[in-house]
Amino acid sequence: MMRTRPLKVALLGCGVVGSEVARIMTTHADDLTARIGAPVELAGVxxxxxSKVREGIDPALITTDATALLKRGDIDIAIxxxxxxxxxxxxxxxxxENGISVVSxxxxxxxxxxxxxHAAAGAAGLDLYYEAAVAGAIPLxxxxxxxxxxxxxxxxMGIVNGTTNFILDKMDSTGAGYQEALDEATALGYAEADPTADVEGYDAAAKAAILAGIAFHTRVRLDDVYREGMTEVSAADFASAKRMGCTIKLLAILERAADGESVTARVHPAMIPLTHPLASVREAYNAVFVEAEAAGRLMFYGPGAGGSPTASAVLGDLVAVCRNKLAQATGPGESAYTQLPVSPMGDVVTRYHISLDVADKPGVLAQVATTFAEHGVSIDTVRQQGRQDGSGNEASLVVVTHRAPDAALSGTVEALRKLDTVRGVASIMRVEGE
Known part of the structure; x- marks a missing residue:
């Protein structure tokens, strides 16, 4: 039986995503009605x-008083x-508070x-859906x-920010420097005028917090996520990565400890082997690997941002929430029963690629190797070469380690910086996906 009274929707915000949501609700109204089992009506924006012209939206629906819109008594769902x-x-x-489920x-x-x-939604017996908050149109x-x-x-583990992936992909494929690749991303509309949230990892860290909470049934806040931006990634880093058969991506990595008693959540640039599926994710696309005990490794891939992809995720949630409304039910809420602690970054164990500028004289390599050993970090490979300026006074030393705790690596780097023979630590990058 088709319900004749429409479910009324309040749209809060009408920018790139909001205007696309309104357009799809209008142009696909009949399909949405058929899928939901009741008409869906955009009741206010x-x-x-x-004063801004919003093509396709009835000006009578426009209001600047969002609170009054929500309190008027006939709204079923807010977007x-x-x-x-x-x-x-x-x-x-x-x-x-006004009996309205939310899609965000x-x-x-x-x-x-x-x-x-989640607590407020649960107390009111309402839905809170947010597929569009992570990875755009990708069902994740x-x-x-x-x-x-x-x-x-x-x-x-995955790439959850399209802007940074576009920049790093351009640096890898064309040899461009960071600023040059950022300028291209800005010109094409992939990067905001102020790209800080993307390039410094804040956007990816927020998504990582949401995904960690869902994956591990525990509460993970943004402050719990270790965050490192990608503005220091250089052409030299990509050259080193290529020599190792790797590329560089900004990754969100969420892990349950081996003993199951804690979790970690981190966002940072990392070298990954060219054989890993994430290495082939190009342009502004996103891709996420989920590793589960029974299901194994699952990969989710697609456009992670933009008006249409994000609106697609919003509309998918809208259909689900509307169906729940008709069934007088709610979908899944927060699951945080494990209450696992979030371990600090120092507990994370991985491999590292460290590039050092050192004095070009006998005994330097032995001194560096001793420093690593004293801090419990085992060396896998070492590559040393003279500086291209031909001065003969300095050399470049690249060390790739075996797996070690991040705290041990930090202690090693601090000790290396104190050596007279080490002129500088050019870069430190984690190696993942092996």
Whole structure:
């Protein structure tokens, strides 16, 4: 039986994503009705600049008073695509207080206050869906919290920011420097005028916090995620990576400890072998590996940002929430029963690629090797070459280690910097995906 009274939707925000959501709701209205079992009506659009022309949207729907829109009494679902912490947090809370389920694309807010928002939704018997908050159109959140709900996820590793992947891909494929690749990304619209959130890893860290919470059934906040940006990655790093048969990607890596008693969450640049599937992810695409005990390794790949891909994820959530409304049910909420602690970065064990500028004289290699040994870091390979300036006074020394705790590597680097024969530590990069 088809319900005739429409489910009414309040759209909070009408930028690139919001306007595309409104367009799809209008042009695909009949299909959405058939899939849901009831008509879906865009009942109001809250914006900051009402005078802006929004093609395809009835001007009568536009309002600057989002709170009044949510409180008017006939709204069933709110779609929040404002972004940021406030006023989004207050508006989502207001929606729950007024019996309105929420679909959000707000990764920053969910990473910071996801637990409180889930609690508010649960107390009100309402839905909070957020597929669009991580990896755009890629179905990732729902498979992890529904399809894999009966499995045990041990590791998640992936590329979750398209801007940084575009920049690193250009540096790798063309030999461009960081600034040159960033300028191209900005010109093509992949990078914002202020790219800090992307290139310094804040965007990826927020997504990592959300994914870690889902994967490990524990609460992981943005502050729990170790974050390292990619602005220091150089053409020399890519040259070294190629000599190792690797490339460089900005990765989000979430791991359950071997004993199952803690988890780690981190975002940083890393060298990965060219044979790894993530190495072939080009341009602004995203890809995420999920490793589960029963399911094994699963890869999710696709466009991770942009108006249409993100709107696709929002509309998928809207259909699910509308179906729940009709069934007088709710979907899965927060699962944080394990309450596992998040270990510091110092506990992470991986391999490292360290490039040193050293004095070009006998005994330097032995001195460096002794320093590594004193801190419990085993060396796998060493490559030494004279400086290209031909001065004969300095050499470049590249050390690749076996797996070691991050704390041990940090101690090693600190000791190396104190050696008279070490002129500088040019770069430190982790090696993953082996």
């Amino acid at each position: 809250a914006v900051r600049r009402p 929040e695509v404002i972004g940021g912490i406030e006023p989004a947090r207050t508006l989502i809370t207001t929606a729950f 694309a707000n990764k920053a807010l969910l990473a910071q206050d996801g637990a409180a928002l 959140v729902r498979p992890m919290r529904e399809s894999l709900a009966g499995d045990k996820i041990n590791r998640v």
